[in-house]
Every structure is written in structure tokens, then in C-alpha cells.
Amino acid sequence: MTQDVYTYLQDNRDNLLKKLEEFLSIPSISTDRTYKKDVLQAGHFVADYLKDIGFKQVEIKETGGHPLVYGEWLEAEGAPTVLFYGHYDVQPADPYELWDSDPFSPEIRDGKLFARGASDDKGQVFMHLAVFEAFMKTEGKLPINVKIIIEGEEEIGSENLYPFLAENQNMLTADFALISDSGMVEKGQPTMLYGLKGFTGLEVTVQGPNRDLHSGLYGGAVKNPVMALSHLIASLKHENEQVAVAGFYDGVEALKEEERQLMNEAPIEDYVKTTGVPTTVPEEGYTVNEHIMARPTLEINGLYGGYQGEGTKTIIPSSATAKITCRLVPGQDPTVIQDLIIQHLKTRAPKGVTLDVKPEPLSAKAYKVDPDHPLIQKAADSLAKAFNKETVFVRLGGSIPVVEQLDQLFKIPVVLLGFGTPEDNLHSPNESFPLDHYDKGLDVLINFYNEVAH
Amino acid sequence: MTQDVYTYLQDNRDNLLKKLEEFLSIPSISTDRTYKKDVLQAGHFVADYLKDIGFKQVEIKETGGHPLVYGEWLEAEGAPTVLFYGHYDVQPADPYELWDSDPFSPEIRDGKLFARGASDDKGQVFMHLAVFEAFMKTEGKLPINVKIIIEGEEEIGSENLYPFLAENQNMLTADFALISDSGMVEKGQPTMLYGLKGFTGLEVTVQGPNRDLHSGLYGGAVKNPVMALSHLIASLKHENEQVAVAGFYDGVEALKEEERQLMNEAPIEDYVKTTGVPTTVPEEGYTVNEHIMARPTLEINGLYGGYQGEGTKTIIPSSATAKITCRLVPGQDPTVIQDLIIQHLKTRAPKGVTLDVKPEPLSAKAYKVDPDHPLIQKAADSLAKAFNKETVFVRLGGSIPVVEQLDQLFKIPVVLLGFGTPEDNLHSPNESFPLDHYDKGLDVLINFYNEVAH
Numbered sequence: 072m073t074q075d076v077y078t079y080l081q082d083n084r085d086n087l088l089k090k091l092e093e094f095l096s097i098p099s100i101s102t103d104r105t106y107k108k109d110v111l112q113a114g115h116f117v118a119d120y121l122k123d124i125g126f127k128q129v130e131i132k133e134t135g136g137h138p139l140v141y142g143e144w145l146e147a148e149g150a151p152t153v154l155f156y157g158h159y160d161v162q163p164a165d166p167y168e169l170w171d172s173d174p175f176s177p178e179i180r181d182g183k184l185f186a187r188g189a190s191d192d193k194g195q196v197f198m199h200l201a202v203f204e205a206f207m208k209t210e211g212k213l214p215i216n217v218k219i220i221i222e223g224e225e226e227i228g229s230e231n232l233y234p235f236l237a238e239n240q241n242m243l244t245a246d247f248a249l250i251s252d253s254g255m256v257e258k259g260q261p262t263m264l265y266g267l268k269g270f271t272g273l274e275v276t277v278q279g280p281n282r283d284l285h286s287g288l289y290g291g292a293v294k295n296p297v298m299a300l301s302h303l304i305a306s307l308k309h310e311n312e313q314v315a316v317a318g319f320y321d322g323v324e325a326l327k328e329e330e331r332q333l334m335n336e337a338p339i340e341d342y343v344k345t346t347g348v349p350t351t352v353p354e355e356g357y358t359v360n361e362h363i364m365a366r367p368t369l370e371i372n373g374l375y376g377g378y379q380g381e382g383t384k385t386i387i388p389s390s391a392t393a394k395i396t397c398r399l400v401p402g403q404d405p406t407v408i409q410d411l412i413i414q415h416l417k418t419r420a421p422k423g424v425t426l427d428v429k430p431e432p433l434s435a436k437a438y439k440v441d442p443d444h445p446l447i448q449k450a451a452d453s454l455a456k457a458f459n460k461e462t463v464f465v466r467l468g469g470s471i472p473v474v475e476q477l478d479q480l481f482k483i484p485v486v487l488l489g490f491g492t493p494e495d496n497l498h499s500p501n502e503s504f505p506l507d508h509y510d511k512g513l514d515v516l517i518n519f520y521n522e523v524a525h
Numbered sequence: 526m527t528q529d530v531y532t533y534l535q536d537n538r539d540n541l542l543k544k545l546e547e548f549l550s551i552p553s554i555s556t557d558r559t560y561k562k563d564v565l566q567a568g569h570f571v572a573d574y575l576k577d578i579g580f581k582q583v584e585i586k587e588t589g590g591h592p593l594v595y596g597e598w599l600e601a602e603g604a605p606t607v608l609f610y611g612h613y614d615v616q617p618a619d620p621y622e623l624w625d626s627d628p629f630s631p632e633i634r635d636g637k638l639f640a641r642g643a644s645d646d647k648g649q650v651f652m653h654l655a656v657f658e659a660f661m662k663t664e665g666k667l668p669i670n671v672k673i674i675i676e677g678e679e680e681i682g683s684e685n686l687y688p689f690l691a692e693n694q695n696m697l698t699a700d701f702a703l704i705s706d707s708g709m710v711e712k713g714q715p716t717m718l719y720g721l722k723g724f725t726g727l728e729v730t731v732q733g734p735n736r737d738l739h740s741g742l743y744g745g746a747v748k749n750p751v752m753a754l755s756h757l758i759a760s761l762k763h764e765n766e767q768v769a770v771a772g773f774y775d776g777v778e779a780l781k782e783e784e785r786q787l788m789n790e791a792p793i794e795d796y797v798k799t800t801g802v803p804t805t806v807p808e809e810g811y812t813v814n815e816h817i818m819a820r821p822t823l824e825i826n827g828l829y830g831g832y833q834g835e836g837t838k839t840i841i842p843s844s845a846t847a848k849i850t851c852r853l854v855p856g857q858d859p860t861v862i863q864d865l866i867i868q869h870l871k872t873r874a875p876k877g878v879t880l881d882v883k884p885e886p887l888s889a890k891a892y893k894v895d896p897d898h899p900l901i902q903k904a905a906d907s908l909a910k911a912f913n914k915e916t917v918f919v920r921l922g923g924s925i926p927v928v929e930q931l932d933q934l935f936k937i938p939v940v941l942l943g944f945g946t947p948e949d950n951l952h953s954p955n956e957s958f959p960l961d962h963y964d965k966g967l968d969v970l971i972n973f974y975n976e977v978a979h
Binding site: 423 | 556557558616617619623681682722724726733734735736737738739740741742743744745746747748749751752754755756758759760761762764766796800801802803804805806807808811813816817820822824825826827828829830831832833834835836837838839840841842845846847848850852875876877878879885921922923924947950951952953954
């Protein structure tokens with residue numbers, strides 16, 4: 072009987088890939104208002120798919136921003152209920168000129184599917200939809216009960232998802248949550264993620280004169296906002312990569328020697344090779360693996376002020392802006408960290424300029440789950456079986472804020488079953504997803520859903 | 526006889542202003558290759574004007590970049606020869622949205638002519654052309670011999686002017702040089718500029734990973750280029766506005782108490798009011814007047830790296846770039862200063878990134894002229910007569926690199942006869958030029974040319 076599900080996916084592989092490419096062709100960039108209609112269209116794609124395969128009560132839920140798609144299929148009597156979460160929005164694709172093929176015209180090259188969202192997260196969401204389709208078409212039913220939420224605002228902070236979760240706790244009751252929005256430590260290496268970093272951020276603008284000024288006529292009279300911002304930003308971090316904000320590390324769990332060893336043994340990518348940097352630069356006192364997996368970070372995501380064109384423009388810029396985000400670990404409260412940074416900046420604001428601080432509206436605590444939980448073990452086994460290799464257990468530096476929300480609201484285990492690879496170029500030009508991870512991943516999902524049903 | 530010249534300018538005021546507006550309508554932005562044809566068109570405007578009023582040997586001299594216009598009229602037997610210099614190129618006009626009228630559709634409001642280049646320098650160049658026209662039409666000749674160079678690359682460093690000057694020293698021999706590319710300390714206050722700052726600059730790029738990276742997956746492994754650049758830029762200047770580059774102040778002339786007093790008595794604009802800053806911030810140990818007129822400065826003209834769009838993009842940017850320029854005073858060699866800054870940056874470059882430093886190809890020493898020179902006194906008297914107010918003598922922070930070149934090559938006095946005002950918004954949105962300065966300035970030029978003839 073189950074064999075039919077596998078066969079169905081093999082027999083319909085081309086059609087399903089074509090359908091995935093259709094999904095990826097929609098430029099559902101949530102951060103840019105220009106793409107509002109496209110984001111909506113991607114939502115409709117998901118909703119229509121769910122309806123087509125027999126989900127009940129499929130709805131496009133309006134929010135203050137981009138809508139979310141909710142659907143349920145609850146006819147697996149006696150079986151557990153999963154709350155599956157994913158997102159259909161994507162990161163911006165700029166700089167476009169660095170893509171080898173159009174980010175929204177999916178192309179298969181070298182066994183990989185290239186497109187914005189191929190890995191994060193449309194490709195992985197689609198795999199679940201395809202597996203649901205296969206179960207319905209072959210067995211006429213799913214092995215477990217499914218409640219599914221696919222949102223359109225993950226890349227901009229899920230502002231409207233959280234109120235929806237909080238207001239619909241009864242409707243959303245489930246035995247566990249499941250998310251496929253992460254990756255493996257290396258291609259072909261089944262990986263069980265048992266910890267994620269939290270997240271917080273803010274934008275700071277230094278305002279100087281009310282217009283750009285001639286640097287000869289005004290240099291010596293007014294504070295240069297770019298220089299002022301450089302001083303402020305430089306003050307946030309020591310050159311040894313330690314964050315210099317007072318209190319930033321308060322409450323951070325010390326790393327146990329055994330965990331350090333596990334982390335340092337985990338196969339991770341060769342960052343010098345994959346990113347082209349001259350050398351890696353972890354926090355003083357920690358290895359790269361430890362810093363990435365279990366130490367908090369503070370990054371400047373963007374900084375700009377003044378002239379950026381060709382040649383010289385001899386001005387004192389009117390203002391300068393920096394976008395700052397942190398990745399947090401257990402023991403750090405995002406709101407407290409945000410406040411600490413804001414206080415740090417405000418107390419150091421030099422005279423002659425004014426500071427405008429915009430806190431990121433949403434943030435998330437870090438998350439850790441017990442790696443011995445039966446569901447986690449079933450997920451690890453399903454991965455190992457399909458990929459024919461033992462699963463490793465790791466923590467990673469990425470943030471999936473919804474994990475913390477699901478954890479806190481529903482008090483259920485959250486299983487992170489990710490199929491991406493470090494070469495996927497998430498948030499970068501030439502995002503891709505390897506087709507053998509797609510194929511084996513479908514097997515993992517069939518295995519896992521069947522295992523959980525019993 | 527001379528009265529006719531004044532009358533001619535009064536009678537033809539409307540036509541001449543229309544002609545100036547035609548000149549200002551040409552977007553001759555030299556720094557942006559998109560405007561190459563417009564820059565050429567502005568050159569033709571000047572050449573055609575000179576030909577129309579009877580200049581001989583008017584030529585558009587091709588250079589490696591934008592051409593320069595040369596013309597002569599040498600029939601004032603026995604009278605001295607002036608080498609007049611100006612520029613027909615302009616600064617970029619962005620940000621366009623901050624202009625109240627189109628920068629290249631000149632508009633008269635509140636007694637001012639608004640347009641990019643109205644004051645710097647098309648408007649002031651045009652005044653000389655109009656006065657030459659008036660002399661030719663009324664007296665059939667000019668009071669002195671004129672050699673005129675109007676270039677199209679002043680705003681990008683005059684790279685091709687200097688070889689032209691050096692290679693044509695015989696052709697360009699003159700008794701003195703004259704430039705109208707500066708301003709008065711306040712509107713209606715005749716001002717004799719006897720000193721200018723020098724100039725040097727460079728662009729520095731910090732290169733990190735070969736693409737923007739996901740801040741969660743790579744934060745902790747690679748050096749953030751924006752953070753690295755912020756540290757480097759912050760290290761260039763102390764918070765008390767002193768430049769922190771070793772050797773930067775070596776050789777700078779100490780300010781004499783009498784000069785300090787003169788500077789502090791000079792009427793300068795109320796910077797808090799005119800620029801909107803909370804307070805002025807001069808170098809420690811100096812007043813704003815002293816810092817602007819006679820102390821060297823280092824400014825960041827632009828800095829950029831990473832995401833600048835709406836919302837959040839959680840990346841580690843691939844690179845970051847800063848544009849740096851300095852204004853120099855007598856005793857500082859631009860090349861030495863450039864090298865000191867480059868060394869400062871290079872020795873501080875952190876591991877994990879590479880540094881690419883692009884020195885500005887051209888720079889200039891500061892310039893000071895003897896305020897008691899007869900030509901300077903005649904210029905000051907002409908100003909005082911037309912504006913009906915005593916002329917003040919000042920040094921200013923702006924740089925006119927050609928002044929140093931003319932000084933060194935030709936060993937002749939350079940007279941700086943500027944008609945701009947501090948409210949002209951040079952290099953900024955809403956550049957303007959007051960019409961009464963235009964009108965009185967024409968009288969100054971007639972006075973001055975007549976005075977010099979004797």
C-alpha cells in the first residue's frame with residue numbers, strides 16, 4: 072500500500088517539479104511593498120493546492136499585512152495531529168546582476184534547482200504539499216491529522232502570525248509542530264537540529280545638518296553624521312569579535328566541555344572556501360563551530376550615508392543609517408538585549424547630531440529541544456533511512472522565531488526537519504536546492520508521517 | 526563712455542538672464558558618464574558665446590575627458606593681460622526629491638535664481654561673459670587683454686586641465702589670473718578671499734565574503750566588512766574632532782593671535798540656524814571660525830555597505846566602501862597626507878577582510894596671497910564701491926585646486942572675486958544665486974576691469 076505513495080511521487084516527478092517552478096516564479100518578496108500582489112498570488116497558490124488535494128476549511132486569512140494560508144485535514148481518527156508551519160514569502164533578490172539566471176525564472180543546472188525561495192522556504196513547503204497529494208491520490212487519506220499554516224511574512228518578522236496563533240489556540244491544538252525551513256550541516260548529511268538562535272534588531276539613524284553640506288565651506292563647523300555613526304557602530308564590538316555592549320552576555324549559558332566537543336566534531340563547511348574570506352574570525356576564546364552554534368552575535372546588515380555614486384562628491388552628508396541585528400542564545404532576552412543596545416548608543420551619541428532609534432518590532436528567544444524526545448528520534452531515523460547515513464545532532468545559528476512562539480503558546484515539541492544545504496546561498500544571489508535532497512526528502516516525509524501515525 | 530557699458534547691461538537685463546537660464550538648463554554633471562553629451566553642450570554654449578561677442582581663436586579643446594573651452598581677445602595694446610578661469614560643469618543634483626523646483630529648469634523666486642550651477646560656477650562665469658559682451662557692444666573693445674579657460678571637469682578634479690596648463694604655458698602667459706568661483710561671508714558683505722584650503726582624498730573598500738551571507742548561518746565565522754570599516758573610519762578622528770592620523774598636523778602653521786582675532790571677528794553665518802544642527806562642533810582648542818578658515822579637516826563624504834532597502838535583511842554584507850576627503854592648510858602636502866591616511870588604514874586592517882584603497886588622482890596644496898597686493902586692493906575697492914560697504918578680508922575652507930596650479934606654473938597673483946553667498950546651497954538641493962549679487966557683481970567686474978586697465 073505505502074509503496075504506492077513512493078511510486079506516485081516518482082511517476083509524477085516532472086509534473087510536480089513543473090508545479091514547484093510555477094510556485095517559485097512568483098516574486099513574493101514580502102519586505103518590498105512593490106511586490107504586494109505577488110505575495111498574495113503565492114498565498115493563493117498554496118491555498119489552491121491544498122483545496123485541490125482535498126484539504127478542508129482552506130482559508131486565506133487576511134492580516135494587517137500579507138495574508139496567511141490556513142488549512143486542515145482531520146480525518147485520521149485516533150492518529151496524532153501535526154501543526155505544520157512554513158512560509159511562502161522570500162527575501163529580496165538584489166543584487167540581480169550577480170545571479171546567473173533570473174531569480175524568478177527557475178532553472179535546473181548541475182542537479183540543482185536555482186531560484187529565490189528554492190530552499191528558503193517555498194521548495195521545502197512544496198515537498199510537504201507533494202507528499203500530502205501523493206497520500207491522498209494513492210491511499211485516499213493522510214496517515215495523521217494535519218493543521219497547516221503557511222505565512223507570507225516570515226522574512227519580515229511574522230508580525231501578524233503571532234496574534235493569529237495566540238487568538239486561535241483552540242483551533243490550532245496539536246500533538247506536535249513540524250517545520251521544514253532549515254538545512255543539513257553538509258550536503259547528504261542527515262542533520263537533526265535541536266537548537267536555534269534567537270533574534271533581535273534595530274535601525275539607528277544619525278541626523279546631522281538638514282541637507283548635504285559643502286565639505287569645504289562647512290567642514291569644521293558641523294559634526295559629520297557618518298563619522299559619528301562609525302564611532303557608535305565601532306563601539307558595539309571589540310576587534311576580537313566580542314560584543315562590547317554592557318550586559319550583552321549576562322545570563323548566557325556557559326558551554327559544557329562535552330557540548331563543545333560535539334560542536335567541534337560536527338562536520339561543517341569550509342568557510343574560507345565557500346565564502347572566499349582570507350580567514351575565519353570567531354569570537355576570542357571560541358572556535359568557529361562554537362561561535363556559530365552556541366554564541367550570540369551582533370551584525371551590521373547595512374550602513375549608508377552620503378554620496379555613493381561614481382567619483383567624488385565633497386559633502387558632509389545630512390544623515391547616516393545602520394541596520395543592526397543580533398542572534399541570541401538561551402539565557403538572553405531579546406527585548407532586554409535590544410534595550411541594552413539602544414542605551415549603549417544613546418549614552419554615546421555625540422553632541423552636534425541627533426539619534427533616531429527604531430527597534431525591530433519583533434524578536435525571538437533562542438530555542439532548544441531535548442534531542443532524546445521520541446518524535447525527534449523518529450525524525451532522525453526517517454532522515455537516516457532515506458539518506459542512508461547516520462543522523463548528526465547540532466545547534467545552528469539561524470533563527471526561526473516562530474519556533475519560540477509555538478513552544479511558548481502550545482507547549483508542544485517542535486520538530487525541525489530541514490532539507491537545505493550550506494551551498495544553497497540562502498538570502499544571496501543564486502539560491503538553489505539540490506534535486507537529490509528534494510527526492511530523498513520526499514521519502515523522509517513519507518517515512519516520518521507513517522512512523523508518527525503509529 | 527563707460528556709462529554705456531552699465532546701461533547696456535541694464536537695458537539687456539531680461540535677455541541676458543534668459544540666456545543664463547539657457548546655460549543653467551544644461552545638466553552638465555561631470556562626475557556621471559550618463560551626462561557626457563550635456564557636459565559637451567555646456568562647453569559649446571560658452572564657446573559660441575565667446576565667438577558671438579568677437580573673441581578670437583575660440584576653441585573646444587579635446588581632452589581625455591570633458592573638453593575645455595579656450596578663447597582670447599588680445600587687442601588692448603599696452604594694457605595688462607588677465608587669464609580668466611572658470612568651469613561649466615556642475616555637481617550631481619541628487620537627491621532630486623529635495624529640490625523645490627527642477628535643478629535644471631531655472632526658476633526665479635524671492636529674488637534668487639534657483640538651479641544647479643546658479644552660483645557654482647555657471648552663474649559667475651556667465652557674469653564675465655555678459656560684461657565682455659557689454660564692453661564689445663558699447664566700446665567695441667575690452668579694457669584689458671583676456672585669455673579665458675572654462676573647463677568641464679572642476680567638480681571631478683580637473684584631471685585634464687593641469688596638463689593643458691603645463692603644456693601651454695607660453696600661450697597662456699598673463700599678468701594675473703582671475704577666478705569667480707567663491708562667495709562672500711554673508712549676503713551683501715563684499716569679501717576678499719586671500720586664502721583657500723588644499724584638498725586630497727581617497728576611497729577605501731573593505732572586502733569580506735564573495736557574496737552577502739545569511740547572518741544566522743555565518744555570523745561567528747566571518748568578519749563583518751561594515752563593522753571592520755566602521756572601526757577603521759572611527760580610528761581616523763577623535764570624538765573631539767582632532768584627526769587621529771599620525772603626522773597629519775606636522776608642518777601646519779600655528780595660528781598667530783592677530784589672525785585668530787581677525788577670523789573670530791569676521792561675520793560668518795549662524796551655522797545652527799542655516800544647517801539645522803543642534804550645535805556646532807569645532808576641533809578642540811579652536812573656534813568654529815578658526816577651524817573653518819585655517820585648520821585642516823577630514824570628512825567622510827559617503828559610506829555604504831549591505832542592505833539599504835525597506836525593512837530588514839539579515840545579512841553579513843559582502844563589502845563596504847567609504848569616500849574620504851581632507852581640506853588642507855599651508856604646510857600640508859596633499860600627497861604626504863594621502864599616504865599617511867593610507868598607511869593608517871592599512872596598518873589597522875583587521876584579519877578576515879582585504880582592503881582596497883583608491884587614492885583620489887588629483888589633489889591641491891592650500892593657497893595664500895598677500896592681501897596688500899595692488900590687484901587685490903583694486904578688487905576689494907571695486908567690490909566696496911558696487912556693494913556700498915567696506916570689504917572684509919578672509920580665508921575660507923573651500924578648495925579651488927586650480928589656484929595652486931596657476932600659482933605654481935605661472936607665478937602670477939590669483940585674484941579670487943567671488944559673488945556667491947552662504948545661502949546658495951552649493952553642492953546641495955535648491956542651489957541658488959541672489960539676483961542683486963548678479964546685478965552688483967556686473968558693476969564690480971566693470972569697475973575692476975577698468976581699474977586694472979590703467
